[in-house]
Amino acid sequence: MPEVKHKSCQINAPVSLVTGAGGFLGSHLVDRLLLEGHRVIGLDNLCTGSLENLDNALSFKNNFNYIQTDIVESFKIPDLKYDFVWHLASPASPVDYRRLSIETMLANSIGTKNMLDIALKHSAKFLLASTSEAYGDPQVHPQPETYWGNVNSLGERACYDESKRFAEALTCEYCRRYCLDTRIIRIFNTYGPRMQINDGRVVPNFICQALRGESLTVYGDGAQTRSFVYVADEVEGLLRAMLSGNTRGEVINIGNPEEYTILEFAKIIARLCGIELNVVYKPLPPDDPAKRCPDINKARVLLGWEPAVSLELGLAATIDSFAHELIM
Numbered sequence: 001m002p003e004v005k006h007k008s009c010q011i012n013a014p015v016s017l018v019t020g021a022g023g024f025l026g027s028h029l030v031d032r033l034l035l036e037g038h039r040v041i042g043l044d045n046l047c048t049g050s051l052e053n054l055d056n057a058l059s060f061k062n063n064f065n066y067i068q069t070d071i072v073e074s075f076k077i078p079d080l081k082y083d084f085v086w087h088l089a090s091p092a093s094p095v096d097y098r099r100l101s102i103e104t105m106l107a108n109s110i111g112t113k114n115m116l117d118i119a120l121k122h123s124a125k126f127l128l129a130s131t132s133e134a135y136g137d138p139q140v141h142p143q144p145e146t147y148w149g150n151v152n153s154l155g156e157r158a159c160y161d162e163s164k165r166f167a168e169a170l171t172c173e174y175c176r177r178y179c180l181d182t183r184i185i186r187i188f189n190t191y192g193p194r195m196q197i198n199d200g201r202v203v204p205n206f207i208c209q210a211l212r213g214e215s216l217t218v219y220g221d222g223a224q225t226r227s228f229v230y231v232a233d234e235v236e237g238l239l240r241a242m243l244s245g246n247t248r249g250e251v252i253n254i255g256n257p258e259e260y261t262i263l264e265f266a267k268i269i270a271r272l273c274g275i276e277l278n279v280v281y282k283p284l285p286p287d288d289p290a291k292r293c294p295d296i297n298k299a300r301v302l303l304g305w306e307p308a309v310s311l312e313l314g315l316a317a318t319i320d321s322f323a324h325e326l327i328m
């Protein structure tokens, strides 16, 4: 991400309300909005985020307010006219949403309703950060937005997958019934600095193991595929989706269609960390999707968006930041 330079807010600066502001993606979005001259109000209960992620934003004393609150409960926000509501608050990694299963369902149901109501009150544009997990273990490949998905509603991942699907349905109803200006972004695996080091996802797992000179843990035989988008690209996609005039009521995939097997990915990380690859195989977790890859034609056409940062460059920046964190 570009370093954020201080820029005072103009009197008529757009006002953005961001939930999950202390999280990985939310904090990068906040930095970018400040860079664009927005006045930003960030909400978070820090159940998976951290205040350190907002170090940079908090130095924008006049343009950024942080409010520690649970968006599922009743809460107060500064008395401003909000132009944009960005709803990102939800645990997002399998480790977090298993630990916080019911909290995840509430953030995506009651939390989403609370944020939609604020958007409605202010006639603000609303963006829901949904997920590729809405496709479950997909039987269509790559996944276009028109695919309805293959989700186990009773499985261990359902607290996340199904509550995001509920959030999508609720968002669509606010758009239909109240003509609220909404868009739903299905985010695919995003990586970069500020990811939690121990959240169990493949990027931090592999990088930390490689930096410690340990064997890399591969679940299953490593033939399952994933695609990875760098956080600056993801934020650019979110920004375009919110600001473009042609996204009202739309659902759009934002991810990287370049696909790697987990084993290929392990080899790349080992090479970039300068270690010889040793792998330990462990059983696949339940409902782990065999393939996950976005069809991004809609993002290309509607937003003129596609990923710009190569995997090697993005990983190099991420490895750097993790190395720094491991030393601290």
Ligand SMILES: NC(=O)c1ccc[n+]([C@@H]2O[C@H](COP(=O)([O-])OP(=O)(O)OC[C@H]3O[C@@H](n4cnc5c(N)ncnc54)[C@H](O)[C@@H]3O)[C@@H](O)[C@H]2O)c1
Pocket (backbone or CB within 6 Å): 019, 020, 021, 022, 023, 024, 025, 026, 043, 044, 045, 046, 047, 048, 049, 050, 069, 070, 071, 072, 087, 088, 089, 090, 091, 092, 093, 096, 107, 111, 129, 130, 131, 132, 186, 187, 188, 189, 190, 191
């Ligand atoms: N990172 C990815 O690869 C990815 C992929 C798909 C979807 N997403 C979606 O993007 C959003 C952000 O994901 P992330 O990777 O930054 O996760 P994250 O865990 O780093 O950030 C989520 C933030 O939401 C906050 N939060 C959770 N419940 C809350 C509540 N009830 N009230 C207030 N704050 C709450 C957490 O404390 C955290 O700071 C999530 O909605 C997630 O589902 C992310």
